[in-house]
Amino acid sequence: MGLSVRELNQVAPGVWVATAEVWASNTVVLVDDHGAALVVDPGITPEEVGSLAEAIAARGWHVTAGLSTHPHWDHVLWSASLGDVPRLATPRAIAALADDVERSWADACEVAPGHDRSLFGALTPLGTADGAPAGSDVPLLPPAPRGCRVVVHDGHAPGHLALVARGVLVAGDMLSDREVPLLDVGPGRDATRAPYDPLGGYRWALERLEDAVDRYGVQVLVPGHGGVAVGRQAIGERFAADRAYLRALERAAEPQFDPFPVGCGNPLCWCYGARTAAASREAEAHGPRPWLAAPPTQAPAVSDPRLADSWVDGEHAAQLGFLRARLLARR
Ligand SMILES: [Zn+2]
Numbered sequence: 001m002g003l004s005v006r007e008l009n010q011v012a013p014g015v016w017v018a019t020a021e022v023w024a025s026n027t028v029v030l031v032d033d034h035g036a037a038l039v040v041d042p043g044i045t046p047e048e049v050g051s052l053a054e055a056i057a058a059r060g061w062h063v064t065a066g067l068s069t070h071p072h073w074d075h076v077l078w079s080a081s082l083g084d085v086p087r088l089a090t091p092r093a094i095a096a097l098a099d100d101v102e103r104s105w106a107d108a109c110e111v112a113p114g115h116d117r118s119l120f121g122a123l124t125p126l127g128t129a130d131g132a133p134a135g136s137d138v139p140l141l142p143p144a145p146r147g148c149r150v151v152v153h154d155g156h157a158p159g160h161l162a163l164v165a166r167g168v169l170v171a172g173d174m175l176s177d178r179e180v181p182l183l184d185v186g187p188g189r190d191a192t193r194a195p196y197d198p199l200g201g202y203r204w205a206l207e208r209l210e211d212a213v214d215r216y217g218v219q220v221l222v223p224g225h226g227g228v229a230v231g232r233q234a235i236g237e238r239f240a241a242d243r244a245y246l247r248a249l250e251r252a253a254e255p256q257f258d259p260f261p262v263g264c265g266n267p268l269c270w271c272y273g274a275r276t277a278a279a280s281r282e283a284e285a286h287g288p289r290p291w292l293a294a295p296p297t298q299a300p301a302v303s304d305p306r307l308a309d310s311w312v313d314g315e316h317a318a319q320l321g322f323l324r325a326r327l328l329a330r331r
Pocket residue numbers: 070072156157173
């Protein structure tokens with residue numbers, strides 16, 4: 001589909017949002033009184049990112065900096081037409097992308113072919129002496145417009161940041177009405193490279209973001225994908241929905257983690273009720289039998305309207321499997 005100039009909607013004074021066709025991805029353009037613009041997560045396809053540059057130029061603004069909320073490929077794209085300006089990200093995000101850049105680029109090429117490889121993930125570390133550790137709430141320095149702050153955490157990806165400016169929280173891939181909380185289960189789902197406790201890290205990140213909402217009087221929340229939430233009640237509902245999902249996810253992962261499930265279900269068989277590897281193999285070898293009862297513990301189902309989307313449901317299944325394996329390994 002041909003895109004002309006990308007549509008920009010103002011959500012607060014000088015804060016504009018453009019929504020991409022792919023995954024309802026949101027780009028935020030923050031403009032000061034002199035037309036200096038900060039572009040956050042510029043979009044997905046080359047056409048979209050290019051048309052964003054046209055929309056910015058058509059309004060007489062000039063891009064002075066970019067900002068990537070986190071090191072996933074759909075947040076580190078750029079177009080030469082946006083200008084050769086610093087594109088800021090946290091040092092930890094930059095390191096994480098560097099560790100995984102070829103796989104990320106391959107993903108980008110698959111969904112949004114045609115980007116310039118030399119611009120992919122060409123990021124500049126935020127200018128803070130301490131490297132913006134998790135939990136920091138630091139000002140964004142020029143060339144970013146004045147009055148911007150970033151809150152840094154590791155909730156969905158290493159070195160993830162949220163931008164806070166003019167009563168708006170730009171949350172990156174958190175607090176979406178389309179996506180359930182997606183934990184950091186390792187790059188490309190490589191669990192060996194995942195953090196020790198991604199669930200705890202995610203909850204901690206939600207606390208930091210909620211603190212920022214209170215501290216800066218945030219009234220508008222822009223997620224990386226999905227609808228904008230306006231007003232404290234709507235924002236509070238996003239936090240509540242994400243926490244409810246995390247509780248349900250944890251419950252679903254925990255109760256039936258048993259390395260050696262009980263045997264075949266036939267009370268006359270030696271493996272019945274036995275919790276050994278041999279019993280487990282025996283039960284498997286028997287295959288389904290008419291007397292097989294339901295498993296003794298059934299994981300509670302996770303119900304969340306966002307799981308109606310098949311991609312989100314697939315991510316949910318993957319992180320449920322990840323958490324179960326983690327809990328097993330720690331037993
Ligand atoms: Zn992401």
